[in-house]
Amino acid sequence: MTGAGRRWQRVWVLLGVLTVVLALTLWPDSPREAARAAQACGAGDVNRATLTTKGGVTLHPCLSKVTTVMTVPRTQTSSLGCGTLFLQPCYEIKWHITAVSKTANQTLKYADGTTESGLYRLTFQQFQIDKSATLATSGGSGYTTTLVPDTSAKLGNASGQTINTDLWVTADSTINLSFLTFSCNDNVRPDNGLWTLADVFIDVSAGGCGMNLKIRYAVTTSSGANGEITGAYSVNLPNTLLTVS
Amino acid sequence: MNMIASTDRLGPNRRIPGTRAVRWFRAYRRTRPFWGALWLAVGGLVVVKFNSYPLGLAMTGGFNRSAGYILGGAMVLFAGVALVSPLYARLVGVLGILAAMAAFIGSNFGGFLVGSVLGIVGGAMVWGWGELAPSRPAGSRVAPAGSEA
Known part of the structure; x- marks a missing residue:
């Protein structure tokens, strides 16, 4: 062997x-480790957010700035006579609620000490998904969770205690709501006056045809003491297909 | 006929038959820990094959997700190094064995045991590779040390 x-x-x-x-x-590092580091809310948890739900429950979550995008795509069933003030149902109803409300000027404090204002708190009462919905995180690896219930998936049951789902969303989030003479034709942003009308006029039930919500934080509470959900008032997913793609 | 010298126990003057490519390959594999490196590399590929995560997910996943690629890749890498650097076969063999053992813990039992076992066997063969002991003529006895009068 040579040198x-x-x-x-x-x-x-x-x-x-x-x-x-x-x-x-x-x-x-793994995103989980990075998220854990991001969720360190500082000494004494000084960077925890203070949020109040529609039901009056105060929460102090440690928010990591990850946005969850919940999407329910619209499916058009008719193209004749569609639009606001038309009674013709033109889109398939894909989710139900018994009441909605919104609260503007919400500010969130994140774990890294930054804040974000101009958010909206949307509250869905007895939120129920009838067809399908997808959930994807903006900070993840591009994977999407799809939830397809056989009949309907509910957060809590539809009777007894009232279950509220509070969502803190950005101003460019939209839903397609059907009540009174409003069809699902319009993409309704939280700053749209239709939310106020819906808050007033939806008394029993209303349907929705689609949604595209950019959720900064979500929580489900009940009308019981301290908003706790116990016993049968849990996530109800009968014959529901959950896929990750 | 063009012949090349063999490097086996019969000495450099022995002429071996075969085509030029066969003779080249034979000389090649006899001058390095070929079979050990082959098993070590196959073990590494098995570890990579049976790890749980696609590469895109492993790239963003820390050691838990990437262990299959790192340790399996290390086994393949050490196998390649053993082939190009036979002088360091002992060091590379030990490192290959360590990688195979770590893959057993870090990546789906080292490719469901198959990859780790292949890697450990291959690494041991690389580690133990060396010159063959000279063969004794038939009927001869090795005199015990210090017995010569």
Whole structure:
């Protein structure tokens, strides 16, 4: 073996070992570890947000700035006579609520100390998904959870205690709501006056045809003491297909 | 006929038959820990094959998700290094064995045991590779040390 050959062999061995050591040390951290680090709300939890639900429950979550996008795509069933003030149902009803309300000027404080204002708190009462919905996080790896119930998936049951789902969403979130003479034709943003009308006029039940909500934080509470959900008032997913793609 | 010298126990003057490519390959594999490196590399590929995560997910997943690729890849890498650097076969063999053992813990039991076992066997073969002991002529005895008068 020549001296040059020995030197090259030594170089190859060093390169091989160095490659493995670098791969072990420089491989990026997992999102879970990064999220855990981001969720450290500082000494004494000074960066925890203070939120109040529609039912008056005060929460102090540690928010990591990850946005969950909930999407229910609209499906048009007719193109004749569609639009506001037309009674013709033109879109398939895909979700139900018994009441809605909104509260503007919400400000969230995140774990890194920053704040975001101009958010809306949307409250769905007895929120029920009849067809399908997808959930995806903006900070994840591009995976989407799809929820397809056989009949309907509910957060809490439809009778007894009232279950409220409070969502803190951005101003560009939209829903397609059907009540009175309003069909699902319009993408209704939280700053749209239709929300106020819906808050007043929906008394028993209303349907929706689609939604695209950019959710900063979501929580489900009951009308019981401290908003706790116990016993049968849990997530109800009968014959529901959950897929991750 | 063009012949090349063999490097086996019969000495450099023995002429071996075969095509030029066969003779080249035979000389190649006899001058490095070929079979050990092969098993080590196959073990590494098995570890990579049976890890739980696609590469795109492993790239963003920390060691738990990437262990299959890092340790399986290390086994393949050390196998390649053993082939190009036979002088360091002992070091590379030990590192290959360590990678195979770590893969057993870090990545789906090291490719459901298959990859780790192949890696450990291959790494041990690389580690133990070396010159063959000279064969004794038939009927001869090895005199015990210090027995010579």
